[in-house]
Amino acid sequence: MSHLKNDRFIRALLKQPVDQTPVWMMRQAGRYLPEYKATRAKAGDFLTLCKTPELATEVTIQPLDRYPLDAAILFSDILTIPDAMNLGLYFSEGEGPKFSNPIKSQADVDKLFVPDMTEELGYVMAAVNMIHRELDGRVPLIGFTGSPWTLATYMVEGGSSKDFGKVKGMMYDQPKMMHQILDVLAKTIIQYLNAQIEHGAEAVMIFDTWGGALSTRDYKDFSLNYMQQIVEGLNREKDGKKIPVIMFTKGGSQWLEAQADIGVDALGLDWTIDIGEARKRVGDKVALQGNMDPCVLYSTPERIREEVATILKSYGNGTGHVFNLGHGIHQHIDPENAGAFINAVHELSEPYHSK
């Protein structure tokens, strides 16, 4: 049926029966792995790593060579889009991403444009292409993007922010201007994800990292609304196969019902919510992805196993669950503990899936 040798991840997202609960980790290609650090050192800097398809492919595959993961995720950065819009992305050591030309005025907003997927963002598509070829059906490849609101926070703040004073100041004071930014981002993201699908992504995920910083009303107007537009603009089928869409608002558990209504196949969950409770709230509408606290990985293989068991039991019988952490894996985690986590999910989940 499928060209995929392991299609558990896709099947669980589409709520089709699986033999074991599939598992992957956000930021699985990352600094906790010595082999990642070696490739990054070779690249010189983070942006070169993202922009060199051979190196992006190398780090995307690394965790799969170490662990029996059920999905690969494109190695890239969420800020490729504003970078392609000429905001001048750079990374300063220890301070995270920065933009040399943040958005400050209506004139800056008017300069935003939908970048070309074969030009400015061609390197992303080259990486998707190369990873897909390299994977050769081993596991599905996840394409991804940041949400419009999340990208806008960096574009207006000029980098990371603790309290979002600038971007929210603009949202409250100049809502029309903010909507103009979000609109061009949503249009771009539709093309961006569709191009990733075209080049080989078998599922796509929207990371709404900062949607949880908004009020209920503003979350709906300034974040969820644009993610819905994106979901509606995606090509959900490729070569007769469905392309599942996952949406994840960190800190957004209180809005699950609204999230389940925008047409996605699955919702990501952070660790603050009990997954059984989440399943009750969304019913059959969507699959769920999550949700172990990444900090459990600081403990022991035994404790990790216990926590995996608790989450599996809370979700209960049947498909529709992709196991993951509730946020990206931290850089100081022992790779052995990550392995214990992945093995525990496979082993302990079997009884929840009927033969």
Place this chain on the structure above:
Amino acid sequence: MSHLKNDRFIRALLKQPVDQTPVWMMRQAGRYLPEYKATRAKAGDFLTLCKTPELATEVTIQPLDRYPLDAAILFSDILTIPDAMNLGLYFSEGEGPKFSNPIKSQADVDKLFVPDMTEELGYVMAAVNMIHRELDGRVPLIGFTGSPWTLATYMVEGGSSKDFGKVKGMMYDQPKMMHQILDVLAKTIIQYLNAQIEHGAEAVMIFDTWGGALSTRDYKDFSLNYMQQIVEGLNREKDGKKIPVIMFTKGGSQWLEAQADIGVDALGLDWTIDIGEARKRVGDKVALQGNMDPCVLYSTPERIREEVATILKSYGNGTGHVFNLGHGIHQHIDPENAGAFINAVHELSEPYHSK
């Protein structure tokens, strides 16, 4: 009845009728006020400001001289308790609070003790005393503490943290040790708040700033449970007057029902939840304090007024609402906008209170 010239704040917390919705701002004595900056400059550093009752009194009163606020809050730091336990609190410019002796081992935990409220923490009580005398019934004085879990995060991390790797690692791996820390903190906090009440605090508030970083299960076991112990240990009456207790877990909106059951008079709300929705969920059990996004204050007096109107309307008729921001006021806010906020609450709330 009351020695208070303005007792709206106390009355609203106790769900007694009021003429207007009372309002105060978390961190109202803070860097957005030029007069605060002047006093802080005089003090030299932040800890001296906290530890000198005359200066703490001065900054506590400053916002009351500028705005018609309905409550004063003790100017102090949430980390006075671990400082009194000899963890060596200091502030490094731009990096926030740090401890020179963070908790790393069982031996460190065994050294923790309940500090003396007249010795190590005597300066806090002296400040409460002096502020209370200085206020002379103008408005009620709020005493406060950090929650055990929140204090523990700083004590184990050695300062602020983004992902709580150390403290959660300890919680997952050494739960007994973590409970021992939380237990000595809860015992201390009961004495600390009771001493503040004894010295003149007319209401008390527990700030659980980092409870929202926990899973539902761990929030209940490692944060809410200890706050309940504290609430049960407090002297809730002084000279025949009730002392209301407010509890605020930032990022904790999903657990409102459980919070409303620990015996507090009121719950603080951050801005992510619609206050009308929160009121429906907690019913008559508790009053609510909140919840405008502090970032609204970056906009204009007109926009601020509009947002105040929306929140008042969402809460609806009757008492039981103390207006506040959903988190502390930011340092770059224009003091005029803070004034517009406070005036808007008083003016626009009258129709919601029957004569």
